[in-house]
Amino acid sequence: MSAEAIDQIFITLKHAILGWLAPYLPDWLMPIVSAVLSITPILMVFPLVFALTTVVERKVLGRIQNRPGPNRVGIPLTNIRLAGFGQFIADGIKALIKEDVVPRNADKVVHFLAPIALVIPVLLAYSVLPIGKNMTALDLDSGVLFFFAVGSATELSVFMAGWSSRNKYALLGAMRAIAQMVSYELPLVLSTVGVIMMTGTLSTAKIVDAQAGGFWHWHAATPWGFAAFFLFLIAATAEANRTPFDLPEAESEIIAGYFTEYSGFKFALFFLGEYLGLFAMSGLGITLFLGGWHAPLPALEVVPSWIWFFLKLGVFILFFIWLRGTFPRLRMDQLMNLAWKFMVPLTLITIVAAGVWRFMDPGATRCLTVTAMIVVPYLLLSNALYTARGVGKRTYRYAE
Amino acid sequence: MTLAFAILAALIVVSAVAAMTLRNLVHCALCLAVAFIGLAGTYLQLGAQFVGLSQVLVYVGAVAILIVFAILLTRSGEPGPGRQFSATALMGVAIALAVFAVLGKVITSSAVAKRGVLPAPQTSVAQLGQKLMTDYILPLEVLALLLTAAMIGAVIIALKEKESAK
Amino acid sequence: MNPLTGYLLLAALLFSIGLAGALTRRNAILVLIGIELMLNAANLNFIAFWRYGPNPEALTGVMFVLFAIAIAAAEAAVGLALIISIYRHYKTTNVNDVNELKG
Numbered sequence: 307m308s309a310e311a312i313d314q315i316f317i318t319l320k321h322a323i324l325g326w327l328a329p330y331l332p333d334w335l336m337p338i339v340s341a342v343l344s345i346t347p348i349l350m351v352f353p354l355v356f357a358l359t360t361v362v363e364r365k366v367l368g369r370i371q372n373r374p375g376p377n378r379v380g381i382p383l384t385n386i387r388l389a390g391f392g393q394f395i396a397d398g399i400k401a402l403i404k405e406d407v408v409p410r411n412a413d414k415v416v417h418f419l420a421p422i423a424l425v426i427p428v429l430l431a432y433s434v435l436p437i438g439k440n441m442t443a444l445d446l447d448s449g450v451l452f453f454f455a456v457g458s459a460t461e462l463s464v465f466m467a468g469w470s471s472r473n474k475y476a477l478l479g480a481m482r483a484i485a486q487m488v489s490y491e492l493p494l495v496l497s498t499v500g501v502i503m504m505t506g507t508l509s510t511a512k513i514v515d516a517q518a519g520g521f522w523h524w525h526a527a528t529p530w531g532f533a534a535f536f537l538f539l540i541a542a543t544a545e546a547n548r549t550p551f552d553l554p555e556a557e558s559e560i561i562a563g564y565f566t567e568y569s570g571f572k573f574a575l576f577f578l579g580e581y582l583g584l585f586a587m588s589g590l591g592i593t594l595f596l597g598g599w600h601a602p603l604p605a606l607e608v609v610p611s612w613i614w615f616f617l618k619l620g621v622f623i624l625f626f627i628w629l630r631g632t633f634p635r636l637r638m639d640q641l642m643n644l645a646w647k648f649m650v651p652l653t654l655i656t657i658v659a660a661g662v663w664r665f666m667d668p669g670a671t672r673c674l675t676v677t678a679m680i681v682v683p684y685l686l687l688s689n690a691l692y693t694a695r696g697v698g699k700r701t702y703r704y705a706e
Numbered sequence: 707m708t709l710a711f712a713i714l715a716a717l718i719v720v721s722a723v724a725a726m727t728l729r730n731l732v733h734c735a736l737c738l739a740v741a742f743i744g745l746a747g748t749y750l751q752l753g754a755q756f757v758g759l760s761q762v763l764v765y766v767g768a769v770a771i772l773i774v775f776a777i778l779l780t781r782s783g784e785p786g787p788g789r790q791f792s793a794t795a796l797m798g799v800a801i802a803l804a805v806f807a808v809l810g811k812v813i814t815s816s817a818v819a820k821r822g823v824l825p826a827p828q829t830s831v832a833q834l835g836q837k838l839m840t841d842y843i844l845p846l847e848v849l850a851l852l853l854t855a856a857m858i859g860a861v862i863i864a865l866k867e868k869e870s871a872k
Numbered sequence: 873m874n875p876l877t878g879y880l881l882l883a884a885l886l887f888s889i890g891l892a893g894a895l896t897r898r899n900a901i902l903v904l905i906g907i908e909l910m911l912n913a914a915n916l917n918f919i920a921f922w923r924y925g926p927n928p929e930a931l932t933g934v935m936f937v938l939f940a941i942a943i944a945a946a947e948a949a950v951g952l953a954l955i956i957s958i959y960r961h962y963k964t965t966n967v968n969d970v971n972e973l974k975g
Contacts, residue, residue, distance in 0.1 A: 477778075798896040860953035
């Protein structure tokens with residue numbers, strides 16, 4: 307079996323199943339069956355990645371804090387422990403059979419709908435991610451816009467959860483979450499504009515095609531692309547409510563934020579939605595800046611494209627866990643200042659830099675000019691913001 | 707008249723009516739968001755992909771959020787026992803019905819109702835961008851200016867009273 | 873009935889619902905929601921006429937709706953800022969109670 311055949315094995319499989327079903331089903335049903343066949347693997351694989359991530363996250367966080375992390379649960383009724391990787395099954399069963407508590411004063415309908423309204427848009431976002439060669443479930447002409455459109459729909463579900471609980475911590479968490487998501491959506495979208503200008507398309511599959519042929523063709527390998535990728539990463543962390551931007555669910559301040567009043571399976575849905583949102587955001591970062599499913603070296607193209615996508619996704623997940631284990635949480639005013647005074651101006655500068663990159667002749671001059679265009683404003687801006695903050699040596703005051 | 711259109715139309719009309727009649731303002735805003743999503747679906751069905759997605763991004767992601775924020779900031783989420791409709795409510799409904807009757811009469815009797823259906827136009831985002839940057843460059847610039855003015859204006863209006871109160 | 877008529881009737885109905893709401897509700901935010909519905913009904917008309925019109929390559933309807941969406945966003949921001957400002961001043965968002973010229 308050639309490398310190409312292994313790469314396309316899922317596509318071949320899908321067409322085989324379609325061809326096998328074709329005589330038995332009416333014609334109008336075929337597009338629906340085809341769509342179901344494209345969607346089902348996504349609905350199965352990414353929740354599995356989520357399940358594994360919960361264990362990996364707890365183990366890695368444990369290692370960062372010098373403790374082993376979960377290492378007991380393996381296959382039930384045997385002595386096989388699998389280094390604790392059976393934990394997610396136990397957690398899943400626990401979430402399913404736990405009592406579902408709804409506050410008496412809660413707005414029952416909205417309270418019930420909120421987790422569903424979170425998970426559906428997040429799952430929809432996966433339909434435009436190219437997870438392998440010819441493996442985009444829905445290759446839209448404006449795929450990137452689709453991703454951001456469904457992403458912005460999750461804000462409303464966060465509000466629904468926080469407001470319907472009739473709990474001040476839940477409402478505070480929801481307000482924090484919405485303020486944060488609205489503020490960071492701006493740099494998130496603006497940081498992708500450079501890539502869209504360069505490739506001249508909003509289709510995710512075409513953006514990946516434009517980065518073929520080794521890691522030096524990836525957008526993150528250009529000065530403007532690297533800066534945009536870095537800003538994208540910060541904004542994506544904030545958009546996914548991950549540490550150091552986890553103010554909406556800061557457990558030491560507001561219990562659990564907008565899902566304080568959720569328990570059992572609905573809580574598990576919020577948990578799932580949050581992680582799936584993180585993976586989708588990572589997937590978009592991979593697609594736009596890190597060459598999508600392309601191998602880093604042309605010689606490595608023998609490895610199937612979908613393996614490369616999931617390897618890159620794994621690196622992203624580990625990176626986010628590392629961030630969570632090492633960074634302290636920001637304060638609300640710091641969060642807003644970072645978004646509006648630092649991220650938005652810098653993303654605008656990367657757009658201009660991308661334009662300059664497009665119209666200058668390739669060479670060292672172009673590289674230096676564009677780098678200077680980004681580094682100089684970055685230094686000036688960070689310096690100005692640092693001085694404006696008026697920070698000096700920390701002083702302590704004691705009670706007299 | 708296809709099934710998809712019937713479902714979307716029912717969704718839009720029901721959620722729009724709910725958005726205008728429900729007692730709780732937050733419910734109204736959420737129903738409005740559903741109506742916006744239904745409209746976005748209609749645009750997608752009509753082949754205007756970019757507009758449909760912009761509709762979700764702007765209306766559901768921004769306008770609906772703005773509205774719920776305004777509801778919470780003005781503490782009008784759950785209104786008291788007082789009347790929700792103005793004294794001339796019947797008059798308003800009558801006017802709206804009259805408007806619908808006139809519009810419906812005009813639409814059903816107009817020449818467009820007898821026009822044949824053309825095949826779906828093939829348009830891409832690239833064409834749209836091309837148009838925006840050539841034929842519509844002046845409106846685009848004016849719009850950018852308008853948005854900046856609106857943003858500054860909104861901030862000033864919302865800030866003003868707070869400072870004088872200090 | 874051809875598809876265009878269906879879309880136009882839907883838009884007319886949506887416009888009437890928005891108009892009825894804007895005329896009858898007492899809360900200023902709901903009046904704004906009614907106006908948003910009317911704007912959206914107009915947008916639906918533009919898209920329907922673009923799709924079933926004689927010259928869709930010109931993209932006029934789509935362009936108009938894109939501009940209308942941007943302007944509606946600005947309108948909502950300014951309108952809600954005004955409502956918040958009124959609430960700070962009068963401690964109400966009821967349009968019937970905001971009837972003094974002299975604050």
